[in-house]
Amino acid sequence: MMAVKSAAVLAFSCLIAPFFFSGADAGGIAIYWGQNGNEGTLAATCATGNYNFVNIAFLVTFGNGQTPMINLAGHCDPSGNGCSGLSSDIQSCQANGIKVILSIGGGAGNYSLSSADDAKQVAAYLWNNFLGGQSSNRPLGDAVLDGIDFDIELGTNLHWDDLAMYLSQYSNQGQKVYLTAAPQCPFPDTWLGDALKTGLFDYVWVQFFNNPPCQYTSGNTTNLVNAWNQWTQDIQATQIFLGLPASPEAAGSGFIPVNDLTSQVLPAIKGDSKYGGVMLWSKYYDDQTGYSSSIKAAGIANARNKFVKVVIREAQGKVQRLKLTAPQSQNSESTAPRLQRSELIAPQSQNSELTTPQLFAESNGLSSRYRNAESGQERNPVNCAINGNGIIKIYKYV
Numbered sequence: 423m424m425a426v427k428s429a430a431v432l433a434f435s436c437l438i439a440p441f442f443f444s445g446a447d448a449g450g451i452a453i454y455w456g457q458n459g460n461e462g463t464l465a466a467t468c469a470t471g472n473y474n475f476v477n478i479a480f481l482v483t484f485g486n487g488q489t490p491m492i493n494l495a496g497h498c499d500p501s502g503n504g505c506s507g508l509s510s511d512i513q514s515c516q517a518n519g520i521k522v523i524l525s526i527g528g529g530a531g532n533y534s535l536s537s538a539d540d541a542k543q544v545a546a547y548l549w550n551n552f553l554g555g556q557s558s559n560r561p562l563g564d565a566v567l568d569g570i571d572f573d574i575e576l577g578t579n580l581h582w583d584d585l586a587m588y589l590s591q592y593s594n595q596g597q598k599v600y601l602t603a604a605p606q607c608p609f610p611d612t613w614l615g616d617a618l619k620t621g622l623f624d625y626v627w628v629q630f631f632n633n634p635p636c637q638y639t640s641g642n643t644t645n646l647v648n649a650w651n652q653w654t655q656d657i658q659a660t661q662i663f664l665g666l667p668a669s670p671e672a673a674g675s676g677f678i679p680v681n682d683l684t685s686q687v688l689p690a691i692k693g694d695s696k697y698g699g700v701m702l703w704s705k706y707y708d709d710q711t712g713y714s715s716s717i718k719a720a721g722i723a724n725a726r727n728k729f730v731k732v733v734i735r736e737a738q739g740k741v742q743r744l745k746l747t748a749p750q751s752q753n754s755e756s757t758a759p760r761l762q763r764s765e766l767i768a769p770q771s772q773n774s775e776l777t778t779p780q781l782f783a784e785s786n787g788l789s790s791r792y793r794n795a796e797s798g799q800e801r802n803p804v805n806c807a808i809n810g811n812g813i814i815k816i817y818k819y820v
Contacts, residue, residue, distance in 0.1 A: 450474030450699040451714050452602075452627055452663055454525065458706035459496020464508055464522075467705055468515035472714040474699070475521045475625070477571045477602070478508075478562070482531030485544050490551075492561050493531070500561050509563025516568070523602055524552050524562075525571035533574075535581035545588035554597040569600025569624070574613040582617035590622045600624045604665060604701070607636035609652045621658035627701030628653050629665040631676025638678050638687055647690050654696045661698025664691065668714070672707035680716040 452475035455467050467476060483491035491500065498505035512522050526548075527533055535541045549555040552567045570589055574582060586601055593599045602625040603618060605611030611618065618626065628650075630637045636649035654662055664687070667673035678687060683700075691697060700717060708714050 452701040454479045454704040456494045461706035464511035465514045468520050477523050477525040479525040480528035481526040484533050485535045505561055506563035509565040512565035521568040523569045523571045524567050525573050527573040529575045534577040538584040541581045541584035542588045549592045572603040579613045583620050586617050586620050586622045607633045607649045618657050624660045626659045627663035627665040631667050631673040637676040643686050643690050650691045654694050662696045663698045663701040665701040668702040668708040669711040672703050684720045
C-alpha cells in the first residue's frame, strides 16, 4: 500500500486520456467442447484462458420416455459412469471464472418432448444429474454445472418453452440455473422460436453459419447485420453472441476470416447493448486455426486486462497517472467489466496497488465515460480523491 501523506482527503482533477477501450473491445468467447477426442481435455480447454463459457456437447438422447444418454465422442464412455472423471475438470474451469454448461440436442441424436409433463420430467433429470440436485448416478460426477444450453436442431418445436420454464424454477432453490440457446440465424428459429419468447434465456449464441440468407459473405455484412438487428430487437436475453465456425472446415458456409471479423462485422454489431461476444464451433476446429487466439490478439472478444489511463493533476501542480485495470477474474457476464484493481503511478515510477470496487467503466464509442455501479448513472467528467486509507475514489458529477 502507498504511504499516505495525511488523513485528510486530497482532491484531484481528472482528465481521461483517450481512450478507454479500442473500438473492437467487448464481450467474451463461448466454445463447444466434447465432439472430438482430439481437441484436448476440458481442463486444458479452460486453461487456455481464451474462453468465458464452455458448452459440453451433447446430451443426445432424452425425452419421450427415453433413457437420457450423453455422447462425448472419444473423450469418455458414459456407460458405467465412465465420464464421471470430468468432475475435477469442470471444477477447475469454474475456479477460473468460466461457466460450464451442458448442451442438450445437437445435429444428431434422438430427442423430443411429448408434453409439458415430459418437459417437467426432463428438467428434473437435468437438475438432479447435472445441476444442483442429487442423484446416485451423475454422468459427469459430483461437479455442479452452471446451466443448460438448448441446441435443438431436430424433431419438433413443441414444449421447449415448458422445459425452459421448469429449469428456470430451479433457480429458486439457491443456485442460479443459466439458460442458453443456439438458434439458427433465420428469424424466428424453427425449433426454439416459442422458447425464446419466454425471455428466460440468459445468453443466446445465434448460429450465423450454414444459413446463407443471414450470414456474412465476402465484403458484404448486410444480411448478417439485418438478421443481428432483428435478433437483438425481438429477443429478450441478457446477451446475444455472434455464433461462428472456428475454421472453414467446421461448417458448410459462414466462416469469417479474422481480419474481416475485426474490420467489418464486429464494428457493425458490437455497439448493441445486447452484444455479448463470439461463440465458436468448436474447440477442435479452434485448435486447428487458433481463431479464438486471433480474436483475442485483435482485442475483439475478451475485455480482460484492458485499462484506461487517467491523468490526475494535484492542486499543487504535481502530475500523477492512474491506470485502472480490469481484474483477471473479470465477470464474464458484463461487456463493461467492473474495475477492481488500480495502480497509482506517481512521478519517479512510484507504484501502489489500490482498489476501486465501486466503479466500472465503459465507452460509448466516441469518448470515455464512467457508469456508477450502484446508481447506473453515466457521468462525465470525473473528480478523484485519495483518502486517509490510501483508497482511490472516483466521484462523478453531471
